[in-house]
Structure formats: structure tokens, C-alpha cells
Amino acid sequence: MTPTYQQMGDWLEEIAGRFPEAFFEDLDGGIQLEEKALPDPDFPPGEMYIMGEYVHDLLGRYILLYYGSFAALLDEETEKGWKDEIFATVAHEFTHHLEETAGLHALDDKDLEFLREALAEYEDG
Secondary structure (H helix, E strand, O other), X not given: OOOOHHHHHHHHHHHHOOOOHHHHOOOOOOEEEEOOOOXXXXXXXXXXXXXXXXXXXXXXXXXXXXXXXXXXXXXXXXXHHHHHHHHHHHHHHHHHHHHHHHOOOHHHHHHXXXXXXXXXXXXXX
């Protein structure tokens, strides 16, 4: 099942509301939903997608989620599966935000190691 962009936006709003207000501190742009997919450029097309990202740029700090990436990877999932993945992605990006504001980078290191392992598996497979 693939929900509409609007339906995912509604779910995202509901899920984001479950996180403590303190998580939103210094998150100038809040959480935004982009309609496009964001394929990972290090993998062949259709193999790996970026579900969301924490951004700190000239516009401020914000979290982006990519509806198209969710749709590409979760088309066979139930509503619960979609909501679980939205929650996990938002929690992951909040962790990046909180670590950055505290001057830490443990999750960045973990993400980099995951991508290295996934790329090695793909190249060996």
C-alpha cells in the first residue's frame, strides 16, 4: 500500500507531535516533507534511497523526509509499516540534530560505517 503524499504528511505531523518539545529547540525549519525520491548516488539506481536527512545550511536547521524514497521502498508495506519507518526516520534525524547541537558526531560515524558495509556487500554480491 502506498499512501498519498498528503496522507504521509498527515502521519508525519501526528508522529512528530509525539516527540518532546525540547527536540525542536534550534530546529528553525522544523520537519519538512519533500515529494521527490532521493536515490543514494553511491549505489546503482533503485538500490538505495535516502529516506531523510538533517540539514544545517544558510536557511537554518531542519529535517527533510523524502516521500518518493519511502514510496520506492515501502510500496508493499502496511500503514503500520509506513508509520514505523516514518517514526524511525524522524528519530534518526533528531539524533543528528541533537548531536550536532551538542558538538557530537557518533551517529554520523555509525551511518558512514553502515554505508561502507552496504556498499562492500553490494560490490561483493
